[in-house]
Amino acid sequence: MDTLETRELRYFVTVAEELHFSRAADRLGIAQPPLSRAIQQLERRLGVTLLDRNRRGVSLTAAGQVLLDEARVLLDGAAAAARRTQRAAAGSGRLTLVTKAGAGHELLQTLLDAHAGPIDVVLCRMGEQARMLRDGRADVALMQRPFDALAGFDTEDLLTEQQVAILPAAHPLAARRTLSMADIRDVPGLPLARWPGPDGSYEPGPGPEVHEQSQLAQLIALGHTMAVLCASSRSWLWSAHAAVPLTDAWDVTTVLAWPAHSRNPAVADLVRTASTTFTA
Amino acid sequence: MDTLETRELRYFVTVAEELHFSRAADRLGIAQPPLSRAIQQLERRLGVTLLDRNRRGVSLTAAGQVLLDEARVLLDGAAAAARRTQRAAAGSGRLTLVTKAGAGHELLQTLLDAHAGPIDVVLCRMGEQARMLRDGRADVALMQRPFDALAGFDTEDLLTEQQVAILPAAHPLAARRTLSMADIRDVPGLPLARWPGPDGSYEPGPGPEVHEQSQLAQLIALGHTMAVLCASSRSWLWSAHAAVPLTDAWDVTTVLAWPAHSRNPAVADLVRTASTTFTA
DNA sequence: CGCTGTCATACCGTGGCGGTATCACCGGAG
């Protein structure tokens, strides 16, 4: 009675996105009638109306919206499963770790030194780690709580640290011993840089949009922006930068993250190594 | 090049479980030759050898083991998606919350009072919540950290409490004001009750195996066992029971949990209600 | 009242799935 076929899910997602059978069929590379039939068959099998075909267009029912969300997750999962299987066949026993370029450099070094097996390290842009874990291109990631979206992952805490404000060295605030969040909010001519959110888009605001550490470093050195980062970011500062501790910012915990259902023995091994290395 | 069909995954999982094509075909209700062909086709499509067909049986390659894990998750996910869609169509806007029978009774009452919409409450046996969330029979669950396996779920902390030892009132230890874990480990004639683990099996040990609060209550009243539970369990104690605070046991946090990718608006609503109710 | 654009229906051909029969291969019993 159930058994959703991935072909049907692919078809349904496309129709739900286009809200138009002909365009969806076009995107799928098939004709419209078989698509209509496939959706009808899916609805009949589930015993649920997924789409309202009114005059003036197609719209999702509540159940259709639920299935759309579920189907997207399933299709992504299927693609990820294929990739993970292929990676497992190719690099037997190798592990791919993904981290933001420049973040937690010493920590990563320590981790790699402590771990016995071979690890491929992939550096990615901010917030890309989750996607790479989810789509099967990586096995584990270094991520930061509370910044990164950790939903759907298992995690092991590695290191908790305070945050610091990174400023142009020439700016008056750079001389302070400590700062509070209130001090750095709305500094004239020195807006906070903006990172992409979980969906890759930016919140509106006055600061420049950045997605790489090097971008940020340059913009700060030029005196165009400032940023709030964890204390270990000091390792990549330039002489034109200054780091001032923040007294009232949230602590940042760097965590090792992996897909919740992963039973990859190499991942388990790395996690064990990490937990003994960093809790001791 | 990818696009794993669920039919193929179903076939592969069965073969991987049986490690025997004919038996697997039998379980699937098809003949052996089409099954062999389907697996070959899957291997060709992925470009990966999933099974070693040696004389003396079939065995999984490393890549095959990876795909087996992934495929199980995907198939479970597909079944869950179907159920969630059907539930969404049937009880429009209703929410199903699952909790252990007897656990966190007052907390649940408070939550239900605070929430506006209709909620179906399902009581289940210990550790069943995760399964019901995963397979789509429930939308949200009350679970306890660190007892329950929360991997793959999003959670919102509701209440943290100390643990207490629940003893037969007649036992000498019941007179104590407080106890430590050392005091109650290896008490002659009063072993700790054992719960099922995440996989439903029991660790070996001297105490009786229990999976329901009522079972436990009776066994304690009879003087056959004792248990360590969170402080709010006091609400269901009998007169034949005594609760003694434990000084050095882990705190227990009751959390609201839901599938990580859920975008069910009713769930989001309940979570918002819960977080304002319990953090204020 | 046609014209256009939508999704549904009718019908048809083909490819893929599943079935049966058989092969190739190996281990074990004699």
Add this chain to the structure above:
DNA sequence: CTCCGGTGATACCGCCACGGTATGACAGCG
């Protein structure tokens, strides 16, 4: 060594289901 039982692979065939084309039903619109 030979035969037998049992394995998975191969060969071949029939049928269903998927996809294509043609057309229908129906609403909006000039």
